Amino acid sequence: MWRALVFLALLAVAAYGAVWIADHPGTVTVVWNGYEIGMSLAIALTGVLVAAIIIGLIWAIVTGVIGLPASISRSTRERRRNKGLASLSRGMIAVGSGDPLAARRHAGDAERLLGSQPLTLLLKAQAAQISGDRDAAEQAFKRMADDPETRVLGLRGLFVEARRREDEGAARAYAAEAARLAPSVTWANEAVLEAQCADGEWSAATETVERRAALGLMDKHAARRQQAVLLTAAAQRHEAGEPDTAIEQALKAVKLAPDLVPAAVIAGRLLARRNDLRKAAKIVEAAWKATPHPELAKVYLNLRPGDSARDRLARAENLAKLSSWDPESRLVIAQAATEAKDFVRAREALAPLADDRPTARVCRMMARIEAAEHGAESGRSREWLARAARAPRDAAWVADGVISERWAPVSPVSGRLDAFVWKTPPEILAGPDEDDAPAPTEPVGPTEIPAVPTPAPVTTGSPAPATPGFLQTGAGAPSALSTPAPVNTSASPSPAPQAAADRSRRIA
Structure with a gap:
């Protein structure tokens, strides 16, 4: 549209000029070397225009002939560049599709046509990788690392190759150099953090996490959580030899992540040793509300070593109220009631858990109650121990398929920070019968999953007498499939003695 308007405007100007010249006729006289040439103004202007066109054509021909070699060279380079880019594109597609040849x-072709450019070196390295030529790939990455423009990319390639050949020292060196050159590179920071955690350098790892958070490489909540985990790991190391340092680190961890169970356990235990019972109870209660854990209950019930069993039972009741009667709180009450010789209260606390597919800990706790009340050789105690061997798993620390009784800051499998989670491990399902299962085409090894250890069943020197309600097998031992005698399952728990409750309140 605009071009048409401009053309019409120029055409109008030219027409106006022609009309103006026609309305104002004149004569142009040229005198040269004794000759005098006269012509009208219109003819003179036309002659000047034709002469300008001829001169322009001659100039274009001359410059074209002079610049012909350069033009041919430039055209050749352009064709090589286009062919090189086409080869580069096809090579990337071949790498993505997994065609090594x-x-x-x-x-x-790309390297021959384009030279040692960053993309050609990257394509060459990736082609060598999918071809299995590790030496060629490493050489390409080294050439990239020598170029300031592609140094970080080359270091990452060298890092990957070092990991593949299990050269952990070289991998750490490449990651550290990349993190120094480009502090915002995520993979380098993660590799450095993983190496620091593997070496137990908790202070250096904390600084790395703080730097990543400052650069915006991770959100603030995740950074606070990781800092708390690292501080807890350091507190674990210093708890035995340097309790002052340990309690300072544990309190910082609790401030960053109040629901981190190991931090609350260490802080509560060390504060109790300092006789700061109020603060210890507050920290443990806050963590218990988020995650009821047996270690928290152990610390909370033993804040004052000289307390009676009734005092500990009262504190167990308080934990149950804080967690809205979580199953873990019922186990804590049962244990405290058993120590206080209040077996009725212990059974009442465990009744909802014992009636509905009890876990191994519930079975062992019931066996302990029966043993404490009727003796270790009682049939009911042995019956519950037998059920514990086949009962569902209890919650444990789980990370990358590893089940552990103790918390650790990093996973022993992947080295990932804050990998352990307190949860119920997956059950091991039984396979089909051998008669019904088809024969495998190749041998398959069994998958081993670490199990939570269970106590060995109680053995006796002589066969136990027959007990009513048990199916007798063999020499008189109760069957593992028999059902224990019913217990009193009162719906409402009996309150603890008022005096013990008053003494428990003074802690808070």
Whole structure:
């Protein structure tokens, strides 16, 4: 649209000029070397225009002939560049599709046509990787690392190759150099953090997490959580030899992550040793509300070593109220009631858990109650121990398929920070019968999953007498499939003695 308007405007100007010249006729006289040439103004202007066109054509021909070699060279370079880019594109497609022969062929063409450019070196390295030529890939990455423009990319390639050949020292060196050159590179920071955690350098790892958070590489909540985990790991190391340092680190961890169970356990235990019972109870209660854990209950019930069993039972009741009667709180009450010889209260606390597919800990707790009341050789105690061997798993620390009784700051499998989670491990399902299962085409090894250890069943020197309600097998031992005698399952728990409750309140 605008071009048409401009053309019409120029045409109008030209027409106006022609009309103006026609309305104002004149004569142009040229005198040269004794000759006098006269012509009208219109003819003179036309002659000047034709002469300008001829001169322009001559100039274009001369400059074209002079610049012909350069033009041919430029055209050749452009064709090589286009061919090189096409080879580079085809090579990337071949790498993505997993065709090593095509990838190496196109990588060679791209390097021949484009030279040692960053993308050609990257294509050459990737083609060597999918071809299994680790030496060629490493050489390409080294060439990239020598170029300031591609140094970080080359270091990452060298890092990956070092990990593949299990050279952990070289991998750490490459990651540290990349993190120094480009502090915002995520993979380098993660590799450095993983190495620091593997070496137990908790202070250096904390600084790395703080730097990543400052650069915006992770959100603030995740950074606070990781800092708390690292501080807890340091507190674990210093708890035995340097309790002052340990309690300072544990309190910082609790402030960053109040629901981190190991931090609350260490802080509560060390504060109790300092006789700061109020603060210890507050920290443990806050963590218990988020995650009821047996270690928290152990610390809370033993804040004052000289307390009676009734005092500990009252504190167990308080934990149950804080967690809205979580199953873990019922186990804590049962244990405290058993120590206080209040077996009725212990059974009442465990009744909802014992009636509905009890876990191994519930079975062992019931066995302990029966043993404490009727003796270790009682049939009911042995019956509950037998059920514990086949009962569902209890919650444990789980990370990357590893089940552990103790918390650790990093996973022993992947080295990931804050990997352990307190949860119920997956059950091991039984396979089909051998008669019904089809024969496998190749041998398959069994998958081993670590199990939570269970206590060995109680053995006696002589067969136990027959007990009513048990199915007798063999020499008189109760069957593992028999059902224990019913217990009193009162719906409402009986309150603890008022005096013990008053003494428990004074802690808070």
